[in-house]
Amino acid sequence: MSLTQSILEFFNSMGFSAMTWQEAVMIGISFVLIYLALKKGFEPLLLLPIAFGMLLANLPLAGLNAEPIYQIVVDPVTGEHVHEMVDAGGLLYWLYRGVKLGIYPPLIFLGVGAMTDFGPLIANPRSILLGAAAQFGIFTTFIGALLLNFIPGITFTVPEAASIGIIGGADGPTAIYLTAKLAPHLLGPIAVAAYSYMALVPLIQPPIMKALTTKEERQIVMEQLRPVSKVERIVFPIMVTTVVSLVLPSAAALVGMLMLGNLLREATTMQSTLNRLMKTASGELMNIVVIFLGTTVGATAKGEIFLSPKTLAIIALGLIAFSIGTGTGVIFGKIMCKLTGGKVNPLIGSAGVSAVPMAARVSQKVGQEANPSNFLLMHAMGPNVAGVIGSAVAAGVLLSMCSL
Amino acid sequence: MSLTQSILEFFNSMGFSAMTWQEAVMIGISFVLIYLALKKGFEPLLLLPIAFGMLLANLPLAGLNAEPIYQIVVDPVTGEHVHEMVDAGGLLYWLYRGVKLGIYPPLIFLGVGAMTDFGPLIANPRSILLGAAAQFGIFTTFIGALLLNFIPGITFTVPEAASIGIIGGADGPTAIYLTAKLAPHLLGPIAVAAYSYMALVPLIQPPIMKALTTKEERQIVMEQLRPVSKVERIVFPIMVTTVVSLVLPSAAALVGMLMLGNLLREATTMQSTLNRLMKTASGELMNIVVIFLGTTVGATAKGEIFLSPKTLAIIALGLIAFSIGTGTGVIFGKIMCKLTGGKVNPLIGSAGVSAVPMAARVSQKVGQEANPSNFLLMHAMGPNVAGVIGSAVAAGVLLSMCSL
Amino acid sequence: MSLTQSILEFFNSMGFSAMTWQEAVMIGISFVLIYLALKKGFEPLLLLPIAFGMLLANLPLAGLNAEPIYQIVVDPVTGEHVHEMVDAGGLLYWLYRGVKLGIYPPLIFLGVGAMTDFGPLIANPRSILLGAAAQFGIFTTFIGALLLNFIPGITFTVPEAASIGIIGGADGPTAIYLTAKLAPHLLGPIAVAAYSYMALVPLIQPPIMKALTTKEERQIVMEQLRPVSKVERIVFPIMVTTVVSLVLPSAAALVGMLMLGNLLREATTMQSTLNRLMKTASGELMNIVVIFLGTTVGATAKGEIFLSPKTLAIIALGLIAFSIGTGTGVIFGKIMCKLTGGKVNPLIGSAGVSAVPMAARVSQKVGQEANPSNFLLMHAMGPNVAGVIGSAVAAGVLLSMCSL
Amino acid sequence: MSEVQQLTYGLIVTLVGMGIVFLVLIGLSYMLDALKLLSNRGAAEKKAEAVKVERVEEPVEEPAEVVNVPEEDEGELVAVISAALAAFMGSSSNVVIKSINRVEGNTPVWAKVGRQEQMYNRF
Amino acid sequence: MSEVQQLTYGLIVTLVGMGIVFLVLIGLSYMLDALKLLSNRGAAEKKAEAVKVERVEEPVEEPAEVVNVPEEDEGELVAVISAALAAFMGSSSNVVIKSINRVEGNTPVWAKVGRQEQMYNRF
Amino acid sequence: MSEVQQLTYGLIVTLVGMGIVFLVLIGLSYMLDALKLLSNRGAAEKKAEAVKVERVEEPVEEPAEVVNVPEEDEGELVAVISAALAAFMGSSSNVVIKSINRVEGNTPVWAKVGRQEQMYNRF
Numbered sequence A, B, C: 001m002s003l004t005q006s007i008l009e010f011f012n013s014m015g016f017s018a019m020t021w022q023e024a025v026m027i028g029i030s031f032v033l034i035y036l037a038l039k040k041g042f043e044p045l046l047l048l049p050i051a052f053g054m055l056l057a058n059l060p061l062a063g064l065n066a067e068p069i070y071q072i073v074v075d076p077v078t079g080e081h082v083h084e085m086v087d088a089g090g091l092l093y094w095l096y097r098g099v100k101l102g103i104y105p106p107l108i109f110l111g112v113g114a115m116t117d118f119g120p121l122i123a124n125p126r127s128i129l130l131g132a133a134a135q136f137g138i139f140t141t142f143i144g145a146l147l148l149n150f151i152p153g154i155t156f157t158v159p160e161a162a163s164i165g166i167i168g169g170a171d172g173p174t175a176i177y178l179t180a181k182l183a184p185h186l187l188g189p190i191a192v193a194a195y196s197y198m199a200l201v202p203l204i205q206p207p208i209m210k211a212l213t214t215k216e217e218r219q220i221v222m223e224q225l226r227p228v229s230k231v232e233r234i235v236f237p238i239m240v241t242t243v244v245s246l247v248l249p250s251a252a253a254l255v256g257m258l259m260l261g262n263l264l265r266e267a268t269t270m271q272s273t274l275n276r277l278m279k280t281a282s283g284e285l286m287n288i289v290v291i292f293l294g295t296t297v298g299a300t301a302k303g304e305i306f307l308s309p310k311t312l313a314i315i316a317l318g319l320i321a322f323s324i325g326t327g328t329g330v331i332f333g334k335i336m337c338k339l340t341g342g343k344v345n346p347l348i349g350s351a352g353v354s355a356v357p358m359a360a361r362v363s364q365k366v367g368q369e370a371n372p373s374n375f376l377l378m379h380a381m382g383p384n385v386a387g388v389i390g391s392a393v394a395a396g397v398l399l400s401m402c403s404l
Numbered sequence D, E, F: 001m002s003e004v005q006q007l008t009y010g011l012i013v014t015l016v017g018m019g020i021v022f023l024v025l026i027g028l029s030y031m032l033d034a035l036k037l038l039s040n041r042g043a044a045e046k047k048a049e050a051v052k053v054e055r056v057e058e059p060v061e062e063p064a065e066v067v068n069v070p071e072e073d074e075g076e077l078v079a080v081i082s083a084a085l086a087a088f089m090g091s092s093s094n095v096v097i098k099s100i101n102r103v104e105g106n107t108p109v110w111a112k113v114g115r116q117e118q119m120y121n122r123f
Ligand code: NA
Pocket: A168, A169, A170, A171, A352, A353, A354, A355, A387, A388, A390, A391, A392
């Protein structure tokens, strides 16, 4: 082989030469996302790895997502047919297995559970309903996606529509878990939309909340929450796992791990040796999974799919999902306000969309604007954490009814 | 599809409808185990995950143990036959791979080794024999299980009997490692029995120890152990790995990892950079593995298998195993007492069953009852850690002679 | 089966009986390596696990590297053909997957990136060229290996020669990554050579540096480096990833992860929540991977392959690689010295071989010998970290041009 | 499926879905009421435990360091202990850390093993 | 391939290889010059951020402890805080740690949740 | 196999098994005696090392913090250092932490890199 020849060959193997315009655009988008994550503080913990994964996946010929290639050969010695690896496949392909097989999201939930204090929910069981109401956002968006099918040019299958709807759950791991099972090709845009809107909750929610409530309602001061006993805290996760899984087996993985993490957290008060498991679940294990999950989810965003009208539709629908979820939550808050004779401040309803704990903080902030002496935060944490359970349940329903 | 129709369909997909009485009972048992782990402090670090895994595995239709389903399809483009994943399988199925493939137990041993101080053993080499004697418990139970075959209705295969016998090793990872290879369907009951009895050592051992020894023997005060040099500490793990593996290749995985961990621990005195590996091996890595191992081992306990006379037999035999191991250890202690002219207190013999370091504590306690100025703890630690090696060796023999 | 018979059988299953002289020698070598790692401080963090893996892999019959065995059976119920595991395979076989699939080395680079300060490089962009020059060591050694083919008895294929050349990169993960893809059977000797020579840098480099420079040159004092802004630090990793991967897709995995780690590190100044990811990447995750990688890479060193003239050739060539890399680095330093009119001290050139940061320390030390008031360290760090990128690029070229 | 079929199915899913969501969460909210009854007994136990736990923890957490880590980390340990001390007195009184004794130094062996137990018997 | 063929191919690889290595690294070195231009604007921002970060971190890091860990670790927390305090004053003045108040004790709820946010909204 | 065959095989396994267990552990116990002979030389070396280690560790452990972690953690570092100090003096004398200087502050660059080495050259 001559020098010039092999140099030519080599230059053809360079990224530049093979670059498509989609890849160029995607790389640009990844830069924007990195900027938003670092400069604007958009959920940096996940958006930064996602954006970097997007960058890596759109570098031409890098093949970090490449599947391994095996061939079946006859063993010369034994004469048996044996698998033989021809190509090992790309790094991100292997790390992505944890998403594909539905392992990472439950593990993240394990850590979230180990960090979550369900006390406010246990102290005020009714507030759990607000966490249910906010899930309307998921289903109306789901319907919305199906309605878009009537627009020529856009077609969403039922599983795709379901995956888009779950953005309204305002819960990253749940969205990724469901989408990886129903519409993996949409993981990129859906994950980006979900985390971006979670970061935008403080901008999206207040106007809706104010539009739906009167100043009087916003001024309502709620009474102090009762203290919660150790026993309640420990029984709670076990109860939730059993009840939810018996009604909805398809939600067992997410809810089960969330509650195992929470059990580890609460049980440390009885058996302090469990502290080390709790710390690992909410610490190193979670960090490792976040790095792998973020990078590989981002790496699913290849230009061909990402740069389509669908993505714009997803972004639009995602915003609708958040807005409706917020709205229905507040409206339910108003209903509970009536029923309880003005004991419930409707503003805590918007926290039902989860996006823990930012949504709760928003309720607090809007409430304090109306009445500086008003302190809704702990009351809003109830619907807030209930929303996590609520969207996991909703995901379970979608999983069992929309997987084809 | 009509509404009523699909609602009906959905309700059939609910857990309640498909629940079997075994599953109901198993869920109840898992609650009891959680109570024992948290309230009674039964090895919470492992029994809590095991119990929670048991709960998850017996939730009808949750399918967390479901195997993945692949189909071989012809690639439309290339015309090649390719594997295609139809169903991703359950979360616990994937986490269980680490047990199935024999990866988790050696990794736990890596951490145990990094936490274990073999100094007392090195200082008093003879005490190692007591760690050997206590292994009689394993084999007599093994025989016991085979004897039960003569009772109509109960049949234990040789591999099953071996897995039951190993409970007498009083060593969780060893028991799980062996059972996963010889009789995986018995993992649940055997793991539960092993960890429960380890928690009960302070109740099981003392009566046996007192029955087999005279007050005079129990009052024997042993002389101070010599200090152990750094070189001895570092050579020890290398020596043990080489010797044990050369005699018993099948024990190499367990002993090798145990000793690698210990080498990392002792070597930090010479190369302090190794400290970070030692900390990870005995810390985060171990915690991660414990969470996965506990949950998935518990998840193997499906009602159909667990709720059989076999389980009762296993529990009974497990108790026998512990008792005999304790007994033979003490008897050997008496023999050494005679041979050394009363220099050895027979009570340290019971520590040979491992269950580190509780068994050693029991020796200490019983010894002090007989003679308040008596201090046997460090002397008992020798047989105690020797017991870990002893049961790993016994497991190796069973593995190489009983796997069919 | 009679007792004597089965005892005989058992003794045949013992390691001793099956021991080959190669295995005995390899075990001896592993002891020597452990001694060097602990007593002489030869890169203990990796050489200790490597040596221990070597020990484990050469214990006869232990089968820790054994591949799993599956058989295809017809499911009695469904009549479908299903895979069934006959033998689970060895522990080290499974842990080795991470090397085989090219997962561990990039993950280590992730951690290295999170620990590396590229400031000195950014402050003095020209110094990057010295990191390029030092890579001559890689290619001349590559040629050297191919020249040895003319000696009867030794034959190195092109991929093997490339793997040997990469030793000159003085970069462990890069060497392992490339060798695992091009010549996995040489992983053992190449990894050992690479890490040993890195440990010997302080002995290998000084004579060469002094031979190639005049006292005047060594006395040159370089001016203080400019401070580097936060923006530069954050843009740098993104820029490097994009540029390198676009030119050389095959280097994307290594460089991409290195730079992701570095981005996490630098971005913490803007989003402190990223701190937890940075700490995990450079801490626990890295430690876990180091334990697995070290042990399994060592375990590839089976006697049959390791004890061949090739290994001696590899060791000899490795030394040449380091020496030439050092030399060309210094020579380029002299050229830059001329071009800048004596502003650059040639001694910083030798740091271009990476082996961070020891090579830089050597430059510092030799410089100070010539002129006690001379302080080259931070200047040498530039070529030093550039050398890491340089050898990753070189590895990319070898990977894309030498894989058959 | 046609757009219309998809839509109708979507509406079914929505009805069932929101139905289940409310069913489950309302169910939970009432069970929590039931659970509260436990809390009274629970509350009683709680105090007892609270104390018990304190007792247990002291030996548990610290030694986890002592036994695990080589000498040079002992300092860290002492820092933690000394300040932990401060923490539990601090709120009421003034603290000037006067003298810190090396833990290893004056620790009776039995205590040392007492600590080891805390780690070992977890596995 | 014969030895000679291998060797010639090796030489080609060497030429191409070193060519690419220099191409890439020279390219980077010039891009770094370009990047320096940013640094001027960067430098300005930098200060601003530097401050912002300080602000953020206080609540961020500590609570990560507070919320995650049970009481017995609070001491450690206090040790860190108190010494962190010392660290930022220390270089100039003398420090005698007089009184340390339990963080939990005097922390308004809103602060507590402010901290929780730091953790939660990461996932 | 019949019950009887199983049982007999079980007895064989038991004999072989306990035989091996004792064989191995007795073997080890005698090798440990042999090993003790080393310990005399070992003991000598030990002291030497003990000192060497001390030396090494100081720079090793601390910087692992310094270089890895951003400013806000420096406090922790200082806490550890100061108390580590206390730990090694403490047992004999009284300690009042008078002034703590920021480590970064007065650390000559060479020391800083000396520390970096501790981490880098591990990989
Ligand atoms: Na939600």
